[in-house]
Each structure stands twice: as structure tokens, then as C-alpha cells.
Amino acid sequence: LFNLSSVQSVLLYATQYLMMALGLTFVIIAAGIDLSVGFTSGLASVTAAVIIKTLGESVPAYVSFTLAVVAGVSMAMLFGYFNGLMVSKLKVPSFIGTLGMSGVARGVAFLIAGGSTVAIKNTVAREFGNGYALGIPIPVIVAAVFTLICHYLLSSTKFGVYVYAMGGNFNSAVRAGVNTTRLTISLYV
Numbered sequence: 001l002f003n004l005s006s007v008q009s010v011l012l013y014a015t016q017y018l019m020m021a022l023g024l025t026f027v028i029i030a031a032g033i034d035l036s037v038g039f040t041s042g043l044a045s046v047t048a049a050v051i052i053k054t055l056g057e058s059v060p061a062y063v064s065f066t067l068a069v070v071a072g073v074s075m076a077m078l079f080g081y082f083n084g085l086m087v088s089k090l091k092v093p094s095f096i097g098t099l100g101m102s103g104v105a106r107g108v109a110f111l112i113a114g115g116s117t118v119a120i121k122n123t124v125a126r127e128f129g130n131g132y133a134l135g136i137p138i139p140v141i142v143a144a145v146f147t148l149i150c151h152y153l154l155s156s157t158k159f160g161v162y163v164y165a166m167g168g169n170f171n172s173a174v175r176a177g178v179n180t181t182r183l184t185i186s187l188y189v
Helices: 004-029 037-055 061-088 094-113 123-130 138-156 158-168 170-175 180-188
Strands: none
Touching: 004 037, 004 138, 004 158, 004 180, 037 061, 037 094, 061 094, 061 123, 061 180, 123 138, 138 158, 158 170, 158 180, 170 180
């Protein structure tokens, strides 16, 4: 039951949830919530898959994979930006605004995918998702690196102090000179 293969499988399965939770941790510490993160992740995945499928074999696999990752992350950041604007500028409660945005992200993903699964053939994507480095799945390594980066940002930077300050007492953070609008938008992005 407890062997290296099952540990690797559990770690690999948990990486996507860990990556979403890392970003959401910042928002929650700042006393917000983002209910759209799951659907935004799906939208980013569909966007990346459509880019890879559209480019096909017209460009090298690493180029289409890189463009797809950039497009997917950009799409997720765009939706995060809109969430941040809703919460910080329009003063929409984060629970309500991001709940609505989850429906928008789901609908946009459905439209981009044409209502069906988007199958891709890309050797770099397959190697990235299924490959191993030093006996560890590559997505697990990526998730571990991002976990360390997020830990550093929260524990050792002025940005982390501002995040904690905003979550601890919003009015005190404003009085201390924290640009809460810009910080809120960056957290949702």
C-alpha cells in the first residue's frame, strides 16, 4: 500500500489543487475569498489546449507549449484582474463578485472549447505533465518551487507584511499607507 509509486501518484494528483490554493492563500490572508479560482483554472487549461491544437505542427512543440502556457496564464490573470477591480474599486463583496465570475469563466471556457473536450498532441506538454526528474514527477517539482516562492513572499517581504496587515485590520493598513486598491488587485491577479 505505501510505496514510492503511490506516494508519487498522490503528490501528482494534489499539485493542481496546491497551485490554486497557493494563490488563494494570499487572498484569504487579506480577508477576501475567490470562488472563481477553479473555473478560472479550467478556462486557462482550455485556452492553452486550444492554442496548442490551433498551432498544431506548424511550429515546434516547445513553441506551441510556451505560447499556450503564456496564453493560459494571461487569461487567468485577466479574470483575476477583473475580480480585483470588482472587489477594490466597485466594492462588490468578494464572495458575490467571484461567485458571479466563476459562471463567466465557465461560460467563456465552454465557448472557447466549442462545448467539447479539446484533445492535443504535443510532446513537450506530455513530457511536462508525465515526465520525471530525479524520480519525482515534474509537476510536483514545479509545485514545490512555487510553494517555496509563496512562503518567501509571505514571510520575508514587504508585500507579505502588507497582505497580513490588510487582512488583520483594513482601516489600519490604509492609515499606515498601504495602497489597498493596488494590493487587492494584485492579490486576485
